[in-house]
Amino acid sequence: AQSVAQPEDQVKVAEGNPLTVKCTYSVSGNPYLFWYVQYPNRGLQFLLKYITGDNLVKGSYGFEAEFNKSQTSFHLKKPSALVSDSALYFCADYSGGYQKVTFGTGTKLQVIP
């Protein structure tokens, strides 16, 4: 079975500093991996996805993620954090079929001015 794990419940970073939100996956075969962001009392918004191709995936709002097969990781990164990036971030994987999107437990990102 496929699954993703987000080891950090919360991440704090100073504005202007680089940020990393961690995600690891366990899967057989080629994973489809995603990052979503959720602002307070809102629905989730798609940020980026990895299906095949380049290991570095660029997404919305200046975010990017690196697929690392040897470390089974798909960490979300941004070179310079903004206060407005403060939100809840979810890693997810898709194992095929109509319903098989599995979300991680979420990481709360707090960017400090």
Add this chain to the structure above:
Amino acid sequence: SQTIHQWPATLVQPVGSPLSLECTVEGTSNPNLYWYRQAAGRGLQLLFYSVGIGQISSEVPQNLSASRPQDRQFILSSKKLLLSDSGFYLCAEGGEINTGELFFGEGSRLTVL
């Protein structure tokens, strides 16, 4: 592009009362639709999914039911609410076929007192 409408946005209901949350989708046809519940602002639990009119699959046994009376309408219901039904309910539509990318509505927050 698709738009997902959910209403009501917020709802406070007494224990034992009925529930009806509605989700409608614009900008796409024959969508795969999903109901998720998010408790305590964190992890997402898939409740139901539907691949077409009248076709409902339940992921977990619970006090809730779902119906899809029209192609772009997905309804979450309960005959008698429990305290544990409180949460943030999110409707989602599966975008590109077989990629796992989901588009979410803005959510309905249910508080059962």
